[in-house]
Amino acid sequence: MRADSRVAGILLPVASLGAGLAVLAIFFTLSGYDPAAALGAMFRGAFGSWYAFSSGTLVRAVPLMLIALGFTLGLRAGVLNIGGEGQFYLGAIAATWIGLKLGSWPGVIAIPVMLAVAFVAGAAWVAVPAWLRLRFGVLEVISTLLLNFVAETLVSFMVQGPLQESQHIYPQSDQLPTAVRLPVLPGTRLHLGIVLALSCCVLAWYVFRRTMIGFELRAVGRGPRAARVTGGLRVERIGAGALLVSGALAGLAGGVEVGGVSYALYPNLSPGYGFTAIAVALLARQSPVGIVVSAILFGALEAGAGAMQRDAGVPPVAVYVAEAVTILAVLLADAVSSRRRDVVSA
Amino acid sequence: MIDAGIIDGFLGAAVRIATPLLLAALGEMLSERGGVINLGVEGAMLTGALAAAIGASAGGTWTGLAASVVAGLLLASIFALAAIGARADQIIAGTATTLLAVGVTGAVYQAAFGSAGAGLTLPTLGASPIPGLAKVPLAGPALFNQPVTTYIALLAVPLCWWFLFRTRTGLALRAVGESPEHARAAGVPVRRLQFAATLTGGAFAGLAGGTLVLAQVGTFAERMTAGRGFIAIAIVVLGRWHPVGVLAASLLFGAATALQFVFQAMGLAVPYQLFLMLPYVLTLLLLAGLVGGVKAPAALGRPAD
Numbered sequence: 001m002r003a004d005s006r007v008a009g010i011l012l013p014v015a016s017l018g019a020g021l022a023v024l025a026i027f028f029t030l031s032g033y034d035p036a037a038a039l040g041a042m043f044r045g046a047f048g049s050w051y052a053f054s055s056g057t058l059v060r061a062v063p064l065m066l067i068a069l070g071f072t073l074g075l076r077a078g079v080l081n082i083g084g085e086g087q088f089y090l091g092a093i094a095a096t097w098i099g100l101k102l103g104s105w106p107g108v109i110a111i112p113v114m115l116a117v118a119f120v121a122g123a124a125w126v127a128v129p130a131w132l133r134l135r136f137g138v139l140e141v142i143s144t145l146l147l148n149f150v151a152e153t154l155v156s157f158m159v160q161g162p163l164q165e166s167q168h169i170y171p172q173s174d175q176l177p178t179a180v181r182l183p184v185l186p187g188t189r190l191h192l193g194i195v196l197a198l199s200c201c202v203l204a205w206y207v208f209r210r211t212m213i214g215f216e217l218r219a220v221g222r223g224p225r226a227a228r229v230t231g232g233l234r235v236e237r238i239g240a241g242a243l244l245v246s247g248a249l250a251g252l253a254g255g256v257e258v259g260g261v262s263y264a265l266y267p268n269l270s271p272g273y274g275f276t277a278i279a280v281a282l283l284a285r286q287s288p289v290g291i292v293v294s295a296i297l298f299g300a301l302e303a304g305a306g307a308m309q310r311d312a313g314v315p316p317v318a319v320y321v322a323e324a325v326t327i328l329a330v331l332l333a334d335a336v337s338s339r340r341r342d343v344v345s346a
Numbered sequence: 347m348i349d350a351g352i353i354d355g356f357l358g359a360a361v362r363i364a365t366p367l368l369l370a371a372l373g374e375m376l377s378e379r380g381g382v383i384n385l386g387v388e389g390a391m392l393t394g395a396l397a398a399a400i401g402a403s404a405g406g407t408w409t410g411l412a413a414s415v416v417a418g419l420l421l422a423s424i425f426a427l428a429a430i431g432a433r434a435d436q437i438i439a440g441t442a443t444t445l446l447a448v449g450v451t452g453a454v455y456q457a458a459f460g461s462a463g464a465g466l467t468l469p470t471l472g473a474s475p476i477p478g479l480a481k482v483p484l485a486g487p488a489l490f491n492q493p494v495t496t497y498i499a500l501l502a503v504p505l506c507w508w509f510l511f512r513t514r515t516g517l518a519l520r521a522v523g524e525s526p527e528h529a530r531a532a533g534v535p536v537r538r539l540q541f542a543a544t545l546t547g548g549a550f551a552g553l554a555g556g557t558l559v560l561a562q563v564g565t566f567a568e569r570m571t572a573g574r575g576f577i578a579i580a581i582v583v584l585g586r587w588h589p590v591g592v593l594a595a596s597l598l599f600g601a602a603t604a605l606q607f608v609f610q611a612m613g614l615a616v617p618y619q620l621f622l623m624l625p626y627v628l629t630l631l632l633l634a635g636l637v638g639g640v641k642a643p644a645a646l647g648r649p650a651d
Binding site: 027028031032033080082128132135136138139141142143145146147148149150153154156157160161272275278279282314315317318319320321322323324325327328331332334335336 | 385424428432433434435437438439441442443445446448449450452453454455456457568569572573576577579580583617619620622623626627629630633634
């Protein structure tokens with residue numbers, strides 16, 4: 001039984017991702033693109049060389065890991081944070097703002113300070129939905145979603161206003177000083193953020209598995225009423241707390257992206273990491289180890305999307321088709337397997 | 347000074363901007379009354395918008411509108427199969443449906459109209475003034491000198507009201523949204539009704555996208571709905587799941603968005619991003635201020651067996 005469920009735990013996500021790619025191929029054929037050329041370009045862009053893998057796939061896996069971890073944390077506590085995209089941008093804005101001021105500091109201090117500010121900014125941005133939920137019962141799904149659009153507009157305002165580069169020509173910020181740029185693995189663009197993201201996943205694994213907080217989260221997510229009545233847990237507080245940490249992780253991802261990849265703030269910094277991370281989290285089925293694997297797979301998809309555009313002329317948003325179908329396949333598989341369980345237990 | 351021209355322009359713009367929101371929100375209201383919250387409404391709108399662009403450039407505005415309805419229906423049926431058919435989590439299924447729409451429309455748009463960024467000019471729906479009424483001061487031009495889709499949206503308000511509160515099917519649908527178990531015990535075909543309401547909602551959302559393209563913007567762009575579908579969901583909450591409330595909330599949003607034209611006309615130098623944020627921020631403020639004490643359909647978001 002246990003071995004059975006473990007096989008299913010690996011097989012189902014793989015099959016779901018396979019379904020996503022298959023539908024993408026069919027979709028390419030139907031809409032007049034060459035599926036072999038597009039998927040080939042995608043694969044080469046993601047896994048074609050050590051450089052492609054380290055500097056394309058892994059670099060994109062970093063924000064996905066962090067945001068997906070946050071989404072999972074919320075999911076475990078029964079809250080849905082669909083605002084990862086907005087929190088990512090707030091982290092990026094805050095990191096750019098503070099990073100530009102820290103040029104004279106030594107990197108060992110400047111970088112942690114910058115990332116801490118990004119972390120706090122993400123939490124502050126999601127504090128609004130958390131408060132609205134606690135105080136007024138506003139669905140966090142709607143409020144986090146709406147704040148994504150406000151955050152994107154805020155970036156556009158920043159790069160044409162207070163944070164615009166000193167020439168005042170381009171809609172972007174000045175380049176960050178080298179002191180706050182994350183160290184890079186020689187010969188690649190892979191930066192220290194990967195270590196940070198992996199550490200967060202390990203930490204989450206430990207917290208979920210071995211601590212009281214993890215236990216409480218599980219209790220609240222599984223059955224809020226039972227947790228409140230029998231466990232004496234303050235369900236709303238735990239939900240709001242999970243939401244805060246979840247936003248903080250997305251903010252951290254934004255700070256890491258600015259400090260490790262773009263070195264500047266500009267609009268469209270994120271190719272939709274906040275939404276892709278939801279697919280990452282669902283495919284990983286709430287397991288931190290699973291998030292590492294699934295973030296690398298979706299990082300490959302994102303890296304491949306760029307190559308697909310260059311080599312096959314396919315707009316990069318097309319990978320959303322694969323992501324959406326993967327999510328739907330995971331949902332369907334879960335629905336089918338839970339129904340089968342119902343039948344067996346009945 | 348604010349002259350009458352500015353006010354007429356403001357009111358007209360408010361109603362024009364409110365129209366797609368009203369259509370999408372009425373559709374979402376129907377499915378939420380049946381207990382189904384559909385975040386795919388954003389995707390259905392976007393798909394409807396692209397279908398309208400393709401349809402209109404091939405066969406004129408009416409073909410475009412028809413295509414947008416069909417596209418919205420199709421997208422909603424994907425959501426419905428997952429969320430109602432397979433009882434998957436509605437929020438996540440809706441998010442996935444919207445993602446799917448972003449991907450599909452982005453790629454199809456480029457395949458159909460060439461590389462993104464190329465300007466696209468489409469036949470649009472001009473204003474069809476209603477004789478007599480259009481001449482009434484203030485409300486006349488704003489309400490009765492509009493494209494035909496605005497009249498469709500305004501007519502849909504009493505129709506939805508009549509359906510929900512004066513027909514047996516409407517009563518059954520509301521029962522499903524409050525308690526699917528009791529509704530089933532009373533012999534109501536729960537999931538069939540949810541399917542029907544969600545698909546109708548999708549058709550409304552598709553038409554909303556078509557309206558956006560053919561009566562408002564005149565072109566298509568990647569992700570052009572920019573969260574209007576999500577605002578429509580908030581409008582349903584603000585309108586307290588009632589057609590008249592939804593109408594009022596939509597008009598309020600139209601007005602908030604149209605304010606920028608007034609300020610521009612008055613020559614106020616405020617960063618334009620402030621106006622872009624306004625509708626979203628206003629939604630949040632209103633949600634906080636008005637939601638307390640309002641009851642959503644009791645079974646909203648809970649899959650029915």
